[in-house]
Amino acid sequence: MANTVIGSTIVVDGEISGDEDLIILGTVKGQISLRENIVVERDGVVEANVETATITVHGSVTGDIHATDRAELRADCRVVGDIHAPRILIADGASFKGNVDMDG
Amino acid sequence: MAAPRTTSEDISEETIVGPAIAIRGRIDGEEDLRVEGRIEGSIALTETLYVEPSGVVIAEVEARDVVVSGIIIGDVTAVNSVTLNKGAKLIGNIRSPRLIIADGASFRGDVAMDGEDVLPPARERTRATSTVPRAAIGSRGAAVASPSRGRSTVSGSYEARRPAAPAAPAARAASPAPASPAARPARDVAPPARPSASRADDDDVTVVIKQHSALRKGELPPDEDDDGSGVPRAKKSARIPARGRRKAGRR
Numbered sequence: 001m002a003n004t005v006i007g008s009t010i011v012v013d014g015e016i017s018g019d020e021d022l023i024i025l026g027t028v029k030g031q032i033s034l035r036e037n038i039v040v041e042r043d044g045v046v047e048a049n050v051e052t053a054t055i056t057v058h059g060s061v062t063g064d065i066h067a068t069d070r071a072e073l074r075a076d077c078r079v080v081g082d083i084h085a086p087r088i089l090i091a092d093g094a095s096f097k098g099n100v101d102m103d104g
Numbered sequence: 105m106a107a108p109r110t111t112s113e114d115i116s117e118e119t120i121v122g123p124a125i126a127i128r129g130r131i132d133g134e135e136d137l138r139v140e141g142r143i144e145g146s147i148a149l150t151e152t153l154y155v156e157p158s159g160v161v162i163a164e165v166e167a168r169d170v171v172v173s174g175i176i177i178g179d180v181t182a183v184n185s186v187t188l189n190k191g192a193k194l195i196g197n198i199r200s201p202r203l204i205i206a207d208g209a210s211f212r213g214d215v216a217m218d219g220e221d222v223l224p225p226a227r228e229r230t231r232a233t234s235t236v237p238r239a240a241i242g243s244r245g246a247a248v249a250s251p252s253r254g255r256s257t258v259s260g261s262y263e264a265r266r267p268a269a270p271a272a273p274a275a276r277a278a279s280p281a282p283a284s285p286a287a288r289p290a291r292d293v294a295p296p297a298r299p300s301a302s303r304a305d306d307d308d309v310t311v312v313i314k315q316h317s318a319l320r321k322g323e324l325p326p327d328e329d330d331d332g333s334g335v336p337r338a339k340k341s342a343r344i345p346a347r348g349r350r351k352a353g354r355r
Binding site for chain 2: 003004005006007009010011012013014015016017018019020021022026
């Protein structure tokens, strides 16, 4: 229960910030600033710039991703935007369009 | 790989904003939303919004049900019910057909339950209570000039204060002279101008009006003083003595 969950029918239009894990099954537009982990689930849609420690994408992300630790693009995900992260994993079947910067 | 997904989908029936999360903006949804953190902006749900004890919502809220154990600052509109539990704090207006406020909850704002406008009747009641003392005072004056008392019951403080006025026209119709001398010893305010005026009927009318304008301005308490019961009544009616002092000073 410690996790924050954005449910599948929820639309957040604005800014999310905080210090705990975030699981997105719904839609988030705007800005996300976390110091923990983000999981964008299969039906999750993020149209936002994302700052976080780690992000795992099963769904769709449109926007720049800044991860201080790791960015994982899983199979069937769709990501459009630049990714800045020291570790980037892109699985087979992932769709990605944008710049990759692994220099931190 | 699948581990995080399964755990999250188990919880997926409910959206949770954790205690370390702040959301600024608009949230729309068709499922329960449990707020343990902070939300600023607006919330529109078709289901239930729970604001947990650690939750802070500074937003316009629309939902089917709203259950508050934490803090909401903003107007709340619920289709079904609003519940303020112990420890809840809500500052804003509530529109909901059902409202439950538990002991220990804090709330400031207007409440509107559908189909009722609570506020206008309340204002009318306050007006009614404020006019009652005037009418009561006026009826004491009517007791002095008894013949017109029936008219004073129509309404309002003005009617109640005028009772002597119809009495004077009645006396005028019979014989103008006896009416005015009878009234003057008791209530005349400015004697020097009036003896000459009393000879004609029209002037007599003006005298009566002046007398009763004087009555409005607070001559009644002095009359009651003459009756010997004026002191406690003067204390009861706060408005009359303040106006009556002017007249008393002229005397």
